[in-house]
Amino acid sequence: MSEPEVVNPVPVEAIEPWMRTLRTALLHDPGAPDALTRLHNRRRTWTPERTWGVRHDDRWVGTLATEARTLTVPGSPDVVAVDALTAVSVAATHRRRGFLRGMLGRSLAAAAERGDALSVLIAAEWPIYGRFGYAPATQSARYRYHPRRPGALPRGGDAHRIRAVTADEVGEIGPVVFDRARRRDAGQMDRDGAWWPRSLGLGGFELQGERQHWFVHDGDDGAPDGLLAWRPTRSLDLDGTPGAVAVQLLAAATDAAYLNLWTYLAGIDLVGEITLDERPVDEPVRWLLGDGRALQETGTVDELWVRLLDVPAALTARGYAADGRIVLDVRDEDTGGYAAGRFALDVAGGVARCEPTADGADLLVAQRALASAYLGGHRLRRLAVAAGVEERTPGALDRADLMFSTPVAPWNQTHF
Numbered sequence: 001m002s003e004p005e006v007v008n009p010v011p012v013e014a015i016e017p018w019m020r021t022l023r024t025a026l027l028h029d030p031g032a033p034d035a036l037t038r039l040h041n042r043r044r045t046w047t048p049e050r051t052w053g054v055r056h057d058d059r060w061v062g063t064l065a066t067e068a069r070t071l072t073v074p075g076s077p078d079v080v081a082v083d084a085l086t087a088v089s090v091a092a093t094h095r096r097r098g099f100l101r102g103m104l105g106r107s108l109a110a111a112a113e114r115g116d117a118l119s120v121l122i123a124a125e126w127p128i129y130g131r132f133g134y135a136p137a138t139q140s141a142r143y144r145y146h147p148r149r150p151g152a153l154p155r156g157g158d159a160h161r162i163r164a165v166t167a168d169e170v171g172e173i174g175p176v177v178f179d180r181a182r183r184r185d186a187g188q189m190d191r192d193g194a195w196w197p198r199s200l201g202l203g204g205f206e207l208q209g210e211r212q213h214w215f216v217h218d219g220d221d222g223a224p225d226g227l228l229a230w231r232p233t234r235s236l237d238l239d240g241t242p243g244a245v246a247v248q249l250l251a252a253a254t255d256a257a258y259l260n261l262w263t264y265l266a267g268i269d270l271v272g273e274i275t276l277d278e279r280p281v282d283e284p285v286r287w288l289l290g291d292g293r294a295l296q297e298t299g300t301v302d303e304l305w306v307r308l309l310d311v312p313a314a315l316t317a318r319g320y321a322a323d324g325r326i327v328l329d330v331r332d333e334d335t336g337g338y339a340a341g342r343f344a345l346d347v348a349g350g351v352a353r354c355e356p357t358a359d360g361a362d363l364l365v366a367q368r369a370l371a372s373a374y375l376g377g378h379r380l381r382r383l384a385v386a387a388g389v390e391e392r393t394p395g396a397l398d399r400a401d402l403m404f405s406t407p408v409a410p411w412n413q414t415h416f
Helices: 012-025 033-045 099-114 167-182 195-200 255-266 284-288 311-317 367-373 380-386 396-404
Strands: 005-007 051-056 059-072 079-090 118-122 139-145 162-165 213-218 224-234 243-252 271-279 295-302 304-308 324-331 341-348 351-356 363-366 389-391
Touching: 005 099, 012 033, 012 051, 012 059, 012 079, 051 099, 059 099, 059 118, 079 099, 099 118, 162 167, 162 255, 167 195, 167 213, 167 224, 167 243, 213 255, 224 255, 224 271, 243 255, 255 284, 304 367, 311 341, 311 351, 324 367, 324 396, 363 367, 363 396, 367 380, 367 396, 380 389, 380 396, 389 396
Parallel strands: 079 118, 243 271, 324 363
Antiparallel strands: 005 051, 051 059, 059 079, 118 304, 139 271, 139 295, 162 213, 213 224, 224 243, 324 341, 341 351, 363 389
8 A cells, every 4th residue: 555645737638536535525415416416517717737636656635726816905996817616525534644735835935936915715614724814804794685574675776778688698708797786895706717607507518506686777878787696595485484595696897897796686586585696895875774684794704815815916916005114024924924025015005115224123913913904804903912923113003994995895795
């Protein structure tokens, strides 16, 4: 019997046992019908050089992959190229033997070598990824909306701008509308490349999951500027119990599209309950309702985790709420230590410059703390309680929090 080994690249010929290991670890049935669909779709986008695994004799006992994605950052119309970590698993028979560290250490080294400013993930479990330098940077909320309650209708909306569309039409409209919409908020991951045909069952991809009802909103110029997808979760019962639907996507590139899409939702016949997942924690529609309690928050969860790899590139890429200068002494004791160093962040006229410096530090900050604050979702002062931040210059902590703050909470609605 040979010793287990970390393998990269993983050839596409190994996809079936590799996927079986992943689905088993994530508590999915590897023989279910949707497993065959996902296998077919993943085969079409398989990237051997960005795929890792642990092989023990003729078995795969660990999986990991990364994707080239883009992320919206605060105060900038541009997006940042990021390393997106996904499909991470280690079989229960091979845990606590360093195989995750072996795969993830190599994937981070590859990201740093490519010049990625940061790596991101959505964590299945909180305790796993901190030792690799990842930290939660955004939150997402779950809501239950009761459209039949008095005062539940958004004020001033017009549902007549909404029209139903086919999957083929969404394939043409969706990428453009979603990209416009996601650039309005920090923390949003892209849906480029194969995302749309894979989700819609187009272009040789098989449909993953249940088919959705799709709708678009047309703006004043007649061009689509909003997108909505929902599916029924409960039918109307003849005893009077209303039906229910689950919203899979609500993306608006304008305030008018946002208001009108919610107005449409409030008017769907036979529906008494609407659930929405992966929404912002500061969902603005509440302030458009006569009774804000018609929208109930049912849960909040950490969503996107960030790991900084190139501090000057990452801090230069985003915008800031105020001008100023601050010197950060970044401590990075996690795998790779990629972010360690002392850096001067100068913001003047809204333009940021960050570079290494020998000047005295205003703040000592752990990389994880800076990663959590990067998108504006968490304050460094709050993170100081965990010994992640130490103020060396009086007032520097408040100045940094002001500079890194964002007008609305960052959020992400795209899994990867």
